[in-house]
Amino acid sequence: MRRSGRRCFYAIIAIALAYIIISGVISRFTKGRHQDPIFDLENKDWVASSGSWADRAACNYFGICGAFHLFTRTHGGQIPNALPSTNNHSEYWSSGRPGDWSEEEKQLREIPQYIFDHAPYVHLSSREQFWPTDLAEHLTHTSPHLGYEMILEEHSNGSTILHELNEIAGGLGGHNVYLASNDDLSQWPSWLTGATNIPGPGNVRLDVTDTPDGPPAKPTLRHHQELRKRALKSSSETSERQLREVPSGRSTAPAFLIVVPKEDGIVDAFWFFFYSFNHAQKVINIQFGNHIGDWEHTLIRFRNGKPQYVSLSEHHFGAAYAWDAIEKYLPTDDGAMVGTRSNETATELAKRPVVYSAVGSHAMYATPGHHPYILPWDLLHDDTDRGPLWDPTLNLHSYTYDLQTIRASTRNPSTPTGWFDFAGRWGDKYFKLSDPRQYRFAGQYHYMNGPYGPKAKFLNRKEPCQGPGIKKCQIKEWVGDERPKRLHSSNSDQN
Template sequence: MTRKAKAIIALLTTLIVYVSINSIVRITRPAAFVWYAEDRDEQHWIASSRSWFDRKACRWLSVCGAAHLQMAKGRFGQRDPAGWTDAESSERWRSFWRGDAEERARLIPDFVFHYAPLVHLYSGEQFWPGDIAEHLHHTTPFLNYTPIQAHWDHPTLSNLDDLNQWEKGWPVYLTSNDDVQSRPPWLEGERNIPQGGDKQESWSDWDGRVDGDIPGDTKEDRAQWYDFTQPGTIPTDDTLDQHHEAQQIFKEELRKRYGGKEIRDDGAGGRSDAPAILVVMDKGNGIIDAFWFYFYSFNLGNTVANVRFGNHVGDWEHCLVRFYNGKPKALFFSAHQGGEAYSYEAVEKIGQRPVIYSAEGSHAMYATTGVHEYILPWGLLHDVTDRGPLWDPLLNSHAYTYDFDEDNLRASTFSPSAPTEWFYFKGHWGDKFYPLGDPRQYRFAGQYHYVNGPVGPRFKHLNRHKVCQGPDRAPCIIKNYVEQGKRPQRWGSSGLGD
């Protein structure tokens, strides 16, 4: 027997053994293959393909949609600029943001606005910030893969929660009316690129950034705000008086620093037509969490071996700024189901406002420019950030206060006309991951080309005890450094002051 024949027999034997073991395990332990929400629809998803070979290759070899494989190009999709006009969309969706009052909120402390983060978008971004009101105007609610409203009957910010009547809302998907690969203008959001502002950059030698231990930041002080469920933080009349006094001193210092004028950062960043969402929660004991939410109508997945995975319609990212007695203590940047937390002093700032870097396509948030690896080794999966257009969300934002215990979202006096019903929508802000029979879909090594759209801000663990988004019982690392290679200081929850 020739060496070539032996190699073919060995290959076929290995393939038969693999297929047999894979089939047996899938029959006996189907739950072992459920890694993502999309995997729960495995049988129906595979059955959607008309190709017998495609279905068998997917079940036996985990090679799904090979005929649909698309190599990543410089730009996503096949946009025909001449084929899109903005005339049909009209201005109807804009009406949901218009209100008469623009004064600063009485229900939201001034310091929340003084320390509002600035966002550097990526210079080569293809999908810019989106307006959730416009996003709804271009979507149709689907119950899984079945429309539940007419194509022209668009949901609005004022009635979006009505969709919760369908099986409690969870399987409802706001599905794009357009083929996303044709790159409709509303999906790209190019008209929402921040306009105005200068090219001012932040520098560590003047913006107050501190690397390492923070001067005057004691363990006892941090124990008061790191995990607000720890004992010894029940407010008394004395502590409330101290909190009020601290805020008055803080405001006086700000007035001195800015010559008694209202604090502004005019010219630092540009205004986007896409509004940011601010949700402020007073958690007691001097702790206030300010969640800044940024919405994008499309998330462009990253590439592995020049094949793209993880696209989805709709993308919610957020930054949390935690305040204690009126002073910013730590920030959390969302990124790929995880994210990172930093002390306020460690991050870059323009003036006193923290600077965030939004990654190309995925819009994951980072504290520095450059290449950021995640999940896979050797940089196979990575994000890229740079000092692209500087976005000042404070110039166009809608602010709310939220009582978690009562599940009550209120429009603040900063934007009293802002609707609140959209916040309670339980479904997904994008398409359900496409069936295997859809020519846009494929899957390799358990990774899908298109995945489910995300759920909204209400489900981002707003009532977290620590700054990090993960479970409250898990450690939360707050980094005092932003440079790579520096060892971060870990703050666990082993005890008061530790």
């Protein structure tokens, strides 16, 4: 049995290595046929940055770049617990300038109550090490760079006028501007972990049963109060007058709500969540896709005030579900969260969907459990569970957006908007090959570019599905192992 397992393991490694080498050779002989000329020019400089002839040759001919870096200590070991921040970031979030708004302007900034009534809950992973981050704190630990070169200090890294960085000469309208870390990431600086922003446990408990598509409901996080699991004896024990919101699940890192009204009575509510670091998953114990800064979101689409669909960000793609398919939580009088999958009363009354953030990558899913993606044989996967419960409505900056102008909502009139118009990346440019922390196999980087912000997340989409190149948007009417009833399909134009 052991020999069979070892043979299978070695076979997978051999196939993976063969794929890396073959793809590298193919890339070598098809170079320039399908790639952007600017990328070809940058890649030439990137490879040339290595001081090793052997490394440059392996990179050019086989697509194996920085292999020797795998045997070099590239991080500081154990990820530390973050110390409480000594900076007061509240001033940043009250630095906007509300005007003397007319009634018409107030209406443009007003967010309907039904959007808050149907706000999502987010289960962070119980194994998470990189938690939500206050965007203002992230800015104090980063500096704007034009590619790899720091921009003059007159452009403050903590400025409320980040949109001015879009006008930097040579910045390609801001797209070549990066907010690079001021600290050595190999030492895991404490601000990167966001450990002080774990949602407060309060008195919240989960009254949900284990489902076939997920792990046990009980999380194991030390920082989070152990969630008591209790099944209701009868759904009749919970009455509507006993229900109330509970002040639990607040994170000191704010969430962001951007409401986009559209035609035919459609209103899209984008709930954005920011993390200072994306800790990538491993393929055969090798990491691809680490990056500074991480934006994730959940879209809830309404038509005429009624929720219709939920779309979740998952890496370069996503998943969209009919409203009735998504699990929802119902807070009760004694502070418990009752799940719609295990309680009939909750199914009738619950309004707020629950989504799950994957450990490390923070990709969002509709269920707890194991989520393979892209590669076969489960080589690459995300994991989610019922870890700390985050209620984004308890610390929120909300805005309205007509696809031209971003406006602070009437709920937080002094919150700044300059960060939204920043067209650059919220992290470093992918590290050079000369950096001992960097390697690239088959075109996949260990440390890749930081992400663009919410403005680049296809807020103008006509269908709930996200991302470029999506020709057909499929709306699932089930999650997990539930039997599909029917499948919505419609053409999507997100240009």
